[in-house]
Amino acid sequence: EARSNTPTDADLTRWDRDHHLHPWASTDSWRKDDYMRINTADGIYLWDSTGKKFIDGPGGMWCVQIGYGRKDMADAIAKQVVEMPYASPWSSTSEPAAVLARRIAEMTPGDLNTVFFTTGGSTAVDTALRTVQFYNNRLGRPDKKLIIAREKGYHGSTYLASSVTGKERFNTKFDKSDLVRFLPDVNPYGRPEGVSLEDWCDQKVADLETLIAEEGAENIGCFIAEPILCSGGVIVPPPGYHQRTLEVCRANDILYISDEVVTGFGRLGHWFASQEVFGIEPDMITCAKGLTSGYLPLGACIVSDALMTAMEEPEGAEVFYNGFTYSGHPVSCAAALKNIEIMEDEDILGHVQRVAPHFQDRLRAIGERFDIVGDVRGMGLLGCIECRLDLPRKSLEADLKFGARLDAVCEEMGLMLRPFGNMAVFSPPLIISKEETDRMFDIMEAGLEKLS
Numbered sequence: 001e002a003r004s005n006t007p008t009d010a011d012l013t014r015w016d017r018d019h020h021l022h023p024w025a026s027t028d029s030w031r032k033d034d035y036m037r038i039n040t041a042d043g044i045y046l047w048d049s050t051g052k053k054f055i056d057g058p059g060g061m062w063c064v065q066i067g068y069g070r071k072d073m074a075d076a077i078a079k080q081v082v083e084m085p086y087a088s089p090w091s092s093t094s095e096p097a098a099v100l101a102r103r104i105a106e107m108t109p110g111d112l113n114t115v116f117f118t119t120g121g122s123t124a125v126d127t128a129l130r131t132v133q134f135y136n137n138r139l140g141r142p143d144k145k146l147i148i149a150r151e152k153g154y155h156g157s158t159y160l161a162s163s164v165t166g167k168e169r170f171n172t173k174f175d176k177s178d179l180v181r182f183l184p185d186v187n188p189y190g191r192p193e194g195v196s197l198e199d200w201c202d203q204k205v206a207d208l209e210t211l212i213a214e215e216g217a218e219n220i221g222c223f224i225a226e227p228i229l230c231s232g233g234v235i236v237p238p239p240g241y242h243q244r245t246l247e248v249c250r251a252n253d254i255l256y257i258s259d260e261v262v263t264g265f266g267r268l269g270h271w272f273a274s275q276e277v278f279g280i281e282p283d284m285i286t287c288a289k290g291l292t293s294g295y296l297p298l299g300a301c302i303v304s305d306a307l308m309t310a311m312e313e314p315e316g317a318e319v320f321y322n323g324f325t326y327s328g329h330p331v332s333c334a335a336a337l338k339n340i341e342i343m344e345d346e347d348i349l350g351h352v353q354r355v356a357p358h359f360q361d362r363l364r365a366i367g368e369r370f371d372i373v374g375d376v377r378g379m380g381l382l383g384c385i386e387c388r389l390d391l392p393r394k395s396l397e398a399d400l401k402f403g404a405r406l407d408a409v410c411e412e413m414g415l416m417l418r419p420f421g422n423m424a425v426f427s428p429p430l431i432i433s434k435e436e437t438d439r440m441f442d443i444m445e446a447g448l449e450k451l452s
């Protein structure tokens, strides 16, 4: 029998419903009481409060790289808590913060050697965007204010990060900064018939050039892009896109921010995707999520030496008034260091490189097999299944909810997915084995059969 101070299942459901506002809750259901309650987790698996076991298709929220239940993570975190749980980043530093900053600098491309720690991805993006403002204002170019972002991009939920988010931007009652200009969809799926991938890339680069010409390079501070638009539906840009857009930015003195909150820390088989996968050295990289495998909150904005030097050069020192109480939090940094150590010791990057081709083959096979599927796409251990919206025999309303419907049938069979409208995306923990990958895709295929 439950002790008197132990909440019952019914208590938890009621308290959560009455007092806990969840991200992206809708006003017609924000008092809903059917959030799945996750009680335990191990490896790639989750167990809910009824004891049902699931493969964690979304990998938490694209973040649990090393999987759940790692005692060595718990030990590293506990050790740091006991030794020294907090140090003010204004007046001091800590061993974990200093070691982690150097470690990240070693992993990042080119001269990206300076790390500003944040509390997560949104605050990393905010920091990058504010760094652009600081830089241009300091250089006496206060007009270089506009930010170029992309339709379907997702960069977070703080004021500025949500302002550069292209997803859902028309469908919100939140106000946004008016300093942002959006480039049209880069998704090769759905491009006009007869347009090759090369042509598509040309058009997307031309979109950027046109926007710059319209607004004037002297008014534009930066361009922000995810290497793969993850929350937008795992949109892989056409080959050469990132290199060419970076060249356009450089030619126009526009800073390039690569938002690697999802693609960083192994998702594509490398510490960072910017250079190793897409061949670019951006001016700043933002990361979070996989940095600690989600065990504790932490993000980082990594800045190039060139930018740091440029900010030092003008006469008269000025304070970079950006900072968080938990910047460089010693316990989060200790968690990140242990996470990185585990990824190295267990060759998780190599493992992703070995499993990803099989993962992508199984994904492609789904695209070939099911009529209901319009497109499959992905890279590394990222995948998306998009439902066709032009099947005459289907109801459009049902197809627009394809992601949730596929998730529901897969959950019955023990697999969680992340639904986005007519898409379902997945990014399992990076430790997933080939056999577990097969199990995941077998369930998805069985689910698709039920929906077909």
Ligand code: PLP
Binding pocket: 120, 121, 122, 123, 125, 154, 155, 156, 157, 226, 230, 231, 259, 260, 261, 262, 288, 289
């Ligand atoms: N940037 C990208 C590319 C993301 O996918 C996300 C979150 O999904 C964020 C930024 C925001 O990160 P956070 O939720 O940690 O603030």
